[in-house]
Amino acid sequence: xxxxxxxEPAARRGPFGGIxxxxxxxxxxxxxADFSSEMVYPILPLFLTGTLGAPxxxxxxxxxxxxxxxxxxxxxxxxxxxxxxxxxxxVVAGYALAAGGKLIVGLSWVWPVALAGRTFxxxxxxxxxxxxxxxxxxxxxxxxRGRIFGLHRSMDTAGAVIGPLVxxxxxxxxxxxxxxxxxxxxxxxIASVLVLRALPERAPGRAATTVRARHxxxxxxxxxxxxxIFMAGNSSDAFLILRSKSxxxxxxxxxxxxxxxxVVYAALSYPAGSLSDRVxxxxxxxxxxLVFGGVYAGxxxxxxxxxxxxxxxxxxxxxxxxxxxxxxxxxxxVPREARGTAMGIFQGVAGGATLAASVxxxxxxxxxxHGAPFxxxxxxxxxxxxxxxxxxxxxxxxxxxxxx
Numbered sequence: 052x053x054x055x056x057x058x059e060p061a062a063r064r065g066p067f068g069g070i071x072x073x074x075x076x077x078x079x080x081x082x083x084a085d086f087s088s089e090m091v092y093p094i095l096p097l098f099l100t101g102t103l104g105a106p107x108x109x110x111x112x113x114x115x116x117x118x119x120x121x122x123x124x125x126x127x128x129x130x131x132x133x134x135x136x137x138x139x140x141x142v143v144a145g146y147a148l149a150a151g152g153k154l155i156v157g158l159s160w161v162w163p164v165a166l167a168g169r170t171f172x173x174x175x176x177x178x179x180x181x182x183x184x185x186x187x188x189x190x191x192x193x194x195x196r197g198r199i200f201g202l203h204r205s206m207d208t209a210g211a212v213i214g215p216l217v218x219x220x221x222x223x224x225x226x227x228x229x230x231x232x233x234x235x236x237x238x239x240x241i242a243s244v245l246v247l248r249a250l251p252e253r254a255p256g257r258a259a260t261t262v263r264a265r266h267x268x269x270x271x272x273x274x275x276x277x278x279x280i281f282m283a284g285n286s287s288d289a290f291l292i293l294r295s296k297s298x299x300x301x302x303x304x305x306x307x308x309x310x311x312x313x314v315v316y317a318a319l320s321y322p323a324g325s326l327s328d329r330v331x332x333x334x335x336x337x338x339x340x341l342v343f344g345g346v347y348a349g350x351x352x353x354x355x356x357x358x359x360x361x362x363x364x365x366x367x368x369x370x371x372x373x374x375x376x377x378x379x380x381x382x383x384x385v386p387r388e389a390r391g392t393a394m395g396i397f398q399g400v401a402g403g404a405t406l407a408a409s410v411x412x413x414x415x416x417x418x419x420x421h422g423a424p425f426x427x428x429x430x431x432x433x434x435x436x437x438x439x440x441x442x443x444x445x446x447x448x449x450x451x452x453x454x455x
Contacts, residue, residue, distance in 0.1 A: 071190045074199055076250045077183065078206035083243035084146055085207045088172075089214030089313075090236035091153060093306055094222070095169070098156075098229040105162035113166045115406075117173040122402035124177025129395025132182035133388065142186065143247050145179020148172070150240030157234035181395035188382040188390050194328060196382050200375035201324015208317035210239075215306050215313075267393055270384045270448050275400055277439050278377065281340055282404035284347075284431030286412035286424055291350065291363070297421050299356035308363045315367025323371045324379065332380045333443045337436050339372030344432035351425035384448070 099105040099113060128145075132138045148171055155168025184200075191199045214236075221232040288309070295305045327335045346369060349362045378394065385393040412424035442448050 069195065070199060070202065073250055074187065074190050074202070076246060077187055078203050080142075080146065080243045080246045080250070081183075081203060081207035082210040083239040083246065084149065085210030086214045086217075087150065087153060087210075087236045087238075087240035087243065089211045090218040090221075090239075091156070091233050093215055093309070094218055094229055094232055095156070098233060099162055099165060102229050103159065103162045103165060105165075109162050109166075113162070113169050116166060117169040118402070118406055120170050121173035121177040122399050122406060124174055124399075125180055125395050125402060126399035127395060128178045129181030129185060129391035129393070129398075131391075132185060133391040138182040138186035138189075138391065139247070139250060141182035142179050142250070143244065145175045145177070145183070146240070146243045146247065148175030148178065150237055150244060151175075153233060153240055154237045157230055157237065177399075180398050181391055184378050184394045184398075185391040188378075188394075189387070191379075191382065193383070196379040197323075197327035197332060197376060198321060198325035200379040200382075201321040201327070201371075204324070204371070204375035205317045205320035208313050208320060211313045212310055212317060214239075215310055219303065219306060267385055267389060267396075271381065271393055271397075273442055273447055274377075274380060274384065275397055277435050277442065278397070279400055279404045280438065281343075281432055281435035282401045283408050283411075284428035285343070285405055285408055286428065287405065287409040290409070290412050290416065290424055291366070293416070294350050294353075294421060294425070295356070295359045295363075298353055298359060300359055304356075308359050311360065312363040312367045315364050316370050317367075319368055319371035320375055324375045327376045327379060331443065332376050332383065333439055333448060335372045335376045336380070337439050337443075339369045339376070340432045340436040340439070342366075342369040342372065344429040344436070347425040347429040347432065351422035351429065 095113075099109060105113075128141060132141045135141075152168045152170070152172030152175060155171060156165045157168075159165040159168060187199065187203060188196065218232050218236075221235065222228045292305050292309065295308055296302070300308065323335060342365060346362050346366045349358060349365075353359070353362070377397075381393050381397050382390060408428070411427070415423035415427065
């Protein structure tokens with residue numbers, strides 16, 4: 052069956068005009084889901100060690116297994132949705148598993164049960180991510196792909212702003228507050244699943260596809276290689292939090308600095324995505340890499356806590372220029388029937404590189420010094436920026452497939 056052409060976008064009225072209703076549904080789903088996740092993420096280590104009495108090594112084991120599960124699942128979930136010819140069932144299952152996982156964590160009485168819950172949560176994230184982004188791309192065209200992905204990232208991050216603030220409020224007001232905060236985080240998680248009832252299933256142009264990774268175009272693999280180099284120095288944001296604490300910020304101020312980062316991220320994602328529809332997306336990625344390198348160099352050599360606030364704010368600009376824009380660029384480079392496969396590989400490899408970067412950062416933090424992980428990240432960001440400029444200049448990333 053011949054793939055149907057994507058519909059022409061409606062006439063734009065104002066900055067948000069012409070955005071299809073299913074895109075708003077997916078944005079609202081991501082808002083609630085990230086609201087839920089970010090209520091839990093900052094307090095989970097405290098819950099494991101304080102409430103459940105887990106050793107510090109257990110915290111690393113829980114997060115390592117959970118994130119490893121998410122990254123491995125991402126590699127395959129997009130391909131599964133391509134072969135099934137349907138995205139929505141994977142999206143619904145992923146958000147439902149995440150909400151259920153948080154409930155298990157909140158009800159756990161020993162840390163191995165919390166490990167099971169956290170693994171369910173991250174397995175859900177791995178199942179939903181690539182099919183959701185591929186489904187989101189189904190409602191875009193070449194003229195608005197960047198702004199739609201930017202809007203999605205902005206709404207997702209708005210949840211990441213509210214979640215930690217609500218979590219901090221609960222920690223200030225309630226007894227047995229850690230467990231209560233995690234259990235209350237289930238509520239927006241359930242809301243994200245309920246909103247999905249309004250999402251139509253817009254399948255690819257044929258019921259299923261036999262596209263394999265080896266069929267993806269060369270341009271995609273080149274972009275993935277540059278991304279992997281960059282992400283190899285992009286360790287977990289937990290190290291930014293640790294660095295901020297080592298420079299003298301209290302735990303509460305560290306969370307607030309993290310909120311500042313998310314506010315900037317949410318505010319700039321949509322404008323950055325819209326700009327990427329008018330200029331080569333690679334230019335936005337290069338700018339983001341260079342901003343990241345500057346921020347990491349700042350954290351490497353910072354001498355006081357005063358530097359943390361502007362660095363976190365600028366850090367939000369980096370991710371606004373890269374997160375949604377890179378997904379839009381993947382959508383540009385691959386045919387629509389293979390977008391699930393491509394999104395899954397892209398997210399899985401990037402996540403795996405981040406996990407490796409975090410392990411390396413931990414060793415550098417302990418054995419070399421607190422600034423060492425950030426110096427490495429800044430250097431690799433510069434290398435990735437130079438490589439991306441070279442690939443763009445040579446025309447190697449020029450699209451040769453009809454992705455729309």
